[in-house]
Amino acid sequence: MNSDHSKTTVLNHMLLDGVYESIGISRNVRKYGEEILKGLKERFDRIDETAEYNQLKVIRAMQENRVSEACLYASSGYGYNDIGRDTLEKVYASVFRTEDALVRPQITCGTHALAVALAGNLRPGDELLSPVGKPYDTLEEVIGIRPSNGSLAEYGVTYRQVDLLPDGSFDYEGIRNAVTDKTRMVTIQRSKGYQTRPTLSVKRIGELIAFLKSIRPDLICMVDNCYGEFVEPAEPSEAGADLIVGSLIKNPGGGLAPAGGYIAGKRQYVENVAYRLTSPGLGKEVGASLGVNQSFYQGFFLAPYVTASALKGAIFAANVYERLGFPVLPNGTESRHDIIQAVTLGSPEAVIAFCRGIQAAAPVDSHVAPEPWAMPGYDSDVIMAAGAFVQGSSIELSADGPIKPPYAVYFQGGLTWAHAKLGILMSLQKLVDAGLASLPAAAGDGEGSPA
Ligand SMILES: *Cc1c(COP(=O)(O)O)cnc(C)c1O
Numbered sequence: 001m002n003s004d005h006s007k008t009t010v011l012n013h014m015l016l017d018g019v020y021e022s023i024g025i026s027r028n029v030r031k032y033g034e035e036i037l038k039g040l041k042e043r044f045d046r047i048d049e050t051a052e053y054n055q056l057k058v059i060r061a062m063q064e065n066r067v068s069e070a071c072l073y074a075s076s077g078y079g080y081n082d083i084g085r086d087t088l089e090k091v092y093a094s095v096f097r098t099e100d101a102l103v104r105p106q107i108t109c110g111t112h113a114l115a116v117a118l119a120g121n122l123r124p125g126d127e128l129l130s131p132v133g134k135p136y137d138t139l140e141e142v143i144g145i146r147p148s149n150g151s152l153a154e155y156g157v158t159y160r161q162v163d164l165l166p167d168g169s170f171d172y173e174g175i176r177n178a179v180t181d182k183t184r185m186v187t188i189q190r191s192k193g194y195q196t197r198p199t200l201s202v203k204r205i206g207e208l209i210a211f212l213k214s215i216r217p218d219l220i221c222m223v224d225n226c227y228g229e230f231v232e233p234a235e236p237s238e239a240g241a242d243l244i245v246g247s248l249i250k251n252p253g254g255g256l257a258p259a260g261g262y263i264a265g266k267r268q269y270v271e272n273v274a275y276r277l278t279s280p281g282l283g284k285e286v287g288a289s290l291g292v293n294q295s296f297y298q299g300f301f302l303a304p305y306v307t308a309s310a311l312k313g314a315i316f317a318a319n320v321y322e323r324l325g326f327p328v329l330p331n332g333t334e335s336r337h338d339i340i341q342a343v344t345l346g347s348p349e350a351v352i353a354f355c356r357g358i359q360a361a362a363p364v365d366s367h368v369a370p371e372p373w374a375m376p377g378y379d380s381d382v383i384m385a386a387g388a389f390v391q392g393s394s395i396e397l398s399a400d401g402p403i404k405p406p407y408a409v410y411f412q413g414g415l416t417w418a419h420a421k422l423g424i425l426m427s428l429q430k431l432v433d434a435g436l437a438s439l440p441a442a443a444g445d446g447e448g449s450p451a
Contacts, residue, residue, distance in 0.1 A: 023422070029432060044315075050231075051230070065094060071088070091297075103260065120274075121220055126184035127157070128183075190337065203239070222241065246262055250393075254299030254395070255396055258390055313339075354431060358427055361427075362423075366387055370384060378402060381403040395413050396413045411424075
């Protein structure tokens with residue numbers, strides 16, 4: 001038995017060596033990757049445990065809500081009595097432990113989900129507070145921080161912001177002073193997005209919300225949960241958030257949802273959002289699911305393990321590049337609360353090489369070479385790598401980098417761990433080939449060290 005087992009292991013290693021070489025990864029790059037992985041085993045085990053826990057939560061919710069084959073069918077027209085859509089919303093509410101949820105293909109993206117969550121619950125004269133600094137770029141126009149047609153500011157909703165302190169902690173004094181009679185709603189962004197502040201853990205979000213509610217119990221606390229779903233065993237809705245909001249082409253769509261967004265939380269607030277999304281008086285009752293139900297269910301079912309794959313990819317990338325001397329954020333050892341990884345590469349050539357590696361590892365469009373380009377909303381050229389099945393999906397392996405100092409790339413996703421790993425090895429291969437990174441002199445450069 002034992003020798004059979006080790007023969008199989010040797011065979012698998014030879015097969016792997018061969019396939020990596022044939023796909024364009026040199027022996028040295030692969031060997032370096034395996035060295036890094038040896039140090040990550042325990043962390044990966046813990047990620048698998050979280051995924052297992054979250055997987056069971058999702059299955060239990062599907063069972064409790066009696067998901068049936070009929071739920072997978074399409075509705076058309078008004079979409080009255082769409083049992084699949086209504087049951088899916090109950091499943092989301094069960095998993096996120098909220099009273100209600102709105103999960104719809106008519107929500108076009110994460111920004112739209114956040115925009116309707118805000119507009120549905122704010123009224124003229126109300127004030128919105130962000131106690132964690134500047135929100136995600138696209139929300140600037142939603143709120144009216146940058147003037148825009150149809151912004152909340154145009155409807156008489158004002159905005160106030162309290163930045164994090166230099167060490168990344170909450171400015172409790174500043175927040176207390178910022179809460180006034182007008183303050184109606186609070187927006188808390190979990191992920192750092194493309195900023196350099198730390199991502200917030202569910203625990204820290206809970207502490208912040210408890211503080212806010214101690215000042216004014218009736219504040220509506222909303223969390224922008226983008227990129228955070230299933231990274232931890234609990235979601236911010238279990239730590240006091242009244243509403244959590246996210247995109248289905250990120251974590252909870254599991255790579256299968258072709259579009260969409262969700263809002264989950266207190267029944268009244270979710271209803272307010274539904275009246276805004278569809279129409280006053282109609283709310284959740286309308287909205288045909290048009291055949292997306294199966295992918296929404298199946299994507300949510302897969303999401304815990306897809307998120308785990310992306311998380312492993314981010315941690316692997318951090319360690320691969322940190323060891324080579326590139327600044328990485330988060331660093332190789334810190335705890336994770338979202339799936340985004342930043343790597344500072346220091347030159348335009350290196351950003352381009354990295355992104356071309358990610359692209360070359362993709363299942364779709366691997367033969368195209370991304371080029372930096374001027375993009376609306378950016379003040380420099382940007383290069384983007386994405387060989388995705390769903391356009392713009394960032395739970396799929398993807399990377400982008402603005403061509404300006406400090407020449408950092410932001411990397412996220414990977415529907416399977418093996419694909420995330422290949423993407424990172426391919427990015428490194430491109431850097432090594434171009435002489436922009438050099439591998440450390442291999443420790444024990446022998447043949448076939450067993451894993
Ligand atoms: C992606 C993201 C958004 C916006 O989502 P889109 O689908 O790109 O509109 C908002 N907030 C955060 C933190 C995000 O990561």
